Amino acid sequence: MITVTSVLPRPVAAAEPVARPRHYLMCRPEHFEVRYAINPWMRPGVPVDRERAIAQWEELRRTYLDLGHRVELIDPVPGLPDMVYAANGATVVDGTVLGARFRHPERAAEAVAYRAWFEAAGYRVVEPEFVNEGEGDLLVVGDVVLAGHGFRTDPRAHAEAAAALGREVVALRLVDPRFYHLDTAVAVLDHATIAWLPEAFAPQAQEVLRARFPDAVVADPADAAVLGLNAVCDGRNVVLPAQATGLAAALRERGYTPVPVDLSELLKGGGGPKCCMLEVRS
Ligand code: ARG
Numbered sequence: 582m583i584t585v586t587s588v589l590p591r592p593v594a595a596a597e598p599v600a601r602p603r604h605y606l607m608c609r610p611e612h613f614e615v616r617y618a619i620n621p622w623m624r625p626g627v628p629v630d631r632e633r634a635i636a637q638w639e640e641l642r643r644t645y646l647d648l649g650h651r652v653e654l655i656d657p658v659p660g661l662p663d664m665v666y667a668a669n670g671a672t673v674v675d676g677t678v679l680g681a682r683f684r685h686p687e688r689a690a691e692a693v694a695y696r697a698w699f700e701a702a703g704y705r706v707v708e709p710e711f712v713n714e715g716e717g718d719l720l721v722v723g724d725v726v727l728a729g730h731g732f733r734t735d736p737r738a739h740a741e742a743a744a745a746l747g748r749e750v751v752a753l754r755l756v757d758p759r760f761y762h763l764d765t766a767v768a769v770l771d772h773a774t775i776a777w778l779p780e781a782f783a784p785q786a787q788e789v790l791r792a793r794f795p796d797a798v799v800a801d802p803a804d805a806a807v808l809g810l811n812a813v814c815d816g817r818n819v820v821l822p823a824q825a826t827g828l829a830a831a832l833r834e835r836g837y838t839p840v841p842v843d844l845s846e847l848l849k850g851g852g853g854p855k856c857c858m859l860e861v862r863s
Contacts, residue, residue, distance in 0.1 A: 598771060598836050600817035603650045604861040606698070607642055610634045610665035611657040615849050619685045620761045622851030634846035638665065641820070641842050641854055648818050648840070653861070655698045663688050665847065666856040668716040668764060670695030671706070674726070674746040676863045678706045681715040684733045695859075707745040713738035716859055717762035723772040724748060725793075729763025731755035731783075753790065754783035760805065764855050768812040770798070770819070770837065776812070776828065778805040798835065804828040811853030820854045 613634045615623050645652050657664055664670075670691060672679045678699045681692045695715075699706050713719065718734035719742055720727045726746060730736040731754045743750040753763065757780065760766040766781035767790075776798035779787050790797065800810055809825025819832050820840045829839035842854055 598817040598838075600648070600815045603815050604863065605645055605650055605652050605858040606655055606667055606670070606861055607638075607645075607652055607858050608655045608657050608664050608667045608670075610638050610847065612659050612662050613665050613847070613850065614662045616662065617685075617687050619687065620851040621758050622848065624849070627849060629849050630846055634665075637842075637844050637846055638857060641844060641857055644820055644840060644842055645813075645858065648815060648820075650815065652858075655695065658690065658694050661688070661691050661694070663850060664691050664694065666717070666850065666852045667695075667859040668852075668856045669714045669762075670859050671699060671715050672713070672719045672721075672726075672742065672746065673699075673704070673859070673861050673863075674721060674748060676704065677746060678704045679713070679715075679719075679742055679745045680706050680708050682709045682712050682738075683714060684712050709738060709741055709745075711735040711738035711741055713742060714762060717764050717856065719750075720763055720767060720769050721748070721860075721862065722769050722775060726750045727763060727767060727769075727775075728752050729755050729766070732758065732761035734763075751789060751793070753786040755781055755786075756783050757781045760810075761851070762856075765808055765811055765851075765853075766805065768800075768810045768814065768819070768821070768855070770814045770832075770835075771816050774798075776800050776810060776832070778802065778810060781805070798828075798831050800831075801827045808848060808851075808853040811855040813855045813858060822848070822853045 712735040718729040760781040807824035812821035823841035
């Protein structure tokens with residue numbers, strides 16, 4: 582007698598977050614200091630412990646490596662203390678690099694250094710005409726690029742980014758100077774959703790984000806105030822500032838794995854874990 586067993590597909594848990602290995606570029610803070618102020622976090626009188634900044638950054642790099650990501654390094658350039666914030670160096674989508682152009686002259690030469698790194702690595706780099714501070718203001722979420730403006734990136738750079746990267750670009754106006762880059766007010770959680778601080782945006786931008794991401798995680802102002810949204814998600818793990826405990830709990834509830842890191846010295850320059858890496862999407 583023949584027994585026929587039919588195997589029914591097992592029910593799959595609804596949208597279980599899945600990690601995917603990534604490729605990041607980072608810059609060791611060998612020349613890090615706060616000697617000018619171009620955002621409200623930077624206070625040139627407050628001492629910075631560079632050794633500690635380097636140790637915290639090493640820990641961050643180790644964290645990315647332990648999560649299975651590939652981390653490449655760009656040589657730090659003397660006289661460019663903010664170069665550690667690699668996110669601002671370029672935007673890379675499908676192997677195409679849109680170069681950065683900085684708002685403040687203090688950071689202008691970083692664009693040259695990052696461009697040279699990508700060219701030496703064999704990438705095609707599109708030279709921008711308008712100010713864009715790389716992934717600080719251009720965040721890739723699935724097929725679209727969310728684009729901040731109001732403090733740094735010129736809104737005219739949005740069309741430039743759309744043309745260079747071949748993606749729809751969604752303009753979002755930032756209104757709170759503490760959240761001067763989009764990546765301080767929005768964390769990309771995976772290809773389809775975000776965590777964000779509504780108060781950091783103009784009313785129209787809030788409407789746009791609510792409509793596009795109805796299931797977004799809304800961050801508590803206290804978590805945003807320690808740059809908690811400056812977080813890096815690989816699909817499942819979310820590397821975020823250790824002080825953002827409320828956000829970590831909210832993420833855990835959604836099935837993500839929060840990975841807290843202490844970057845208190847680099848916070849003095851106005852950056853967190855996400856500012857310290859640039860994702861190379863090939
Ligand atoms: N001191 C830097 C600046 O004000 C910090 C940049 C932080 N980077 C970022 N992606 N949010 O430009």
